[in-house]
Amino acid sequence: SQQGEEDPQALSIQEGENATMNCSYKTSINNLQWYRQNSGRGLVHLILIRSNEREKHSGRLRVTLDTSKKSSSLLITASRAADTASYFCATGFQKLVFGTGTRLLVSP
């Protein structure tokens, strides 16, 4: 079964706007990761946040983690058309289990 569930399933915004995606998971974790997938390509790792961290930044990305609510969010600020992709959260140690993903469309 899927460990993570992202919402929304799809998000459409204009360039320059911020995009927020949420991930909920079911069991205890020691870290949570976010990945990006361009259409028809492999996934690319974006950021990892450990269970003892509440917020992490990387460039235009901001990730938060609330272990009490078993949820995480990914914020992309000042979005660009090139950010159009699907975004997945993933948890697990030896077996990394992915959520269902959010499809982000950024229009020029």
Add this chain to the structure above:
Amino acid sequence: SQTIHQWPATLVQPVGSPLSLECTVEGTSNPNLYWYRQAAGRGLQLLFYSVGIGQISSEVPQNLSASRPQDRQFILSSKKLLLSDSGFYLCAWRVAGAIGELFFGEGSRLTVL
């Protein structure tokens, strides 16, 4: 630097035919290796993972199998394909024992007709 190669990139196979997808990793030793399948517009389903040569863990009972004949080679096979085997197959690796990122190949798109 480490690289991952996955082939073929695309294939169309008739129902009942065999399948072999191959994945190799360069520039690292004893990686953890993974096979995922992604149905159209869906998330990733973990099929198999391996922590060493000949060590395969199966996550989903089905007509697929995996083998790891060499340290950095991971093969996904089927003796007889089903229509439901169609999808996008992704191979990935990670440093053994690490909790860090997975590195993905570019994927193999399989269409079973």
